[in-house]
Amino acid sequence: MKTIKTIAVCALLTSATGLFNTANAHVTLEYQVANAGSGYKATFRVGHGCGESPTREIAVTLPSGVQGAKPMPKAGWTIAIEREALAAPRTDHGKRITDEVRRIRWTANTPADALPNAPYDEFVLQARLPAQAGVLYWPVAQVCEQGRVDWAELPGASRKPDDLKFPAPVLELMPAAGGHAH
Ligand SMILES: [Cu+2]
Incomplete structure (x- = not known):
């Protein structure tokens, strides 16, 4: 029942002309275009709770290659950081790297620290982007006092980005300008 209620609230917000759109509802990245291979500041904007319920946890899954x-x-x-072993270890500044950050989680210390439904807030991380141009999806789990929303839907052949109710935050990577492989 809670899930159904959340869907209804989101659909209402996103269809109200002019007042709300995907830029200020949902969970989205502030800057949705960046250069491949560059350092990137990912600012996740959390536009509302789960229905009316305050947000008490945000967990970002990093796209592979980040x-x-x-x-x-x-x-x-x-903050909690989960790491994952790399299938193929790499070398960075002469150092052998065998694992990578896979997930970053922010958890409110107390109910008073949770993010209420009405205001918006931002959760920020920085990372190096993959060298290949393309599109990266950053799934976000939003856990609330009551219920949760997984912003993890990806567009596909039959589903346009605007059709998704719970789209994963998306970043478009443009080809690197200078070809600088650091
Ligand atoms: Cu929304």
């Missing part, structure tokens, strides 16, 4: 992700600390929230 390297060295570091979260920005947030007052009142505790």
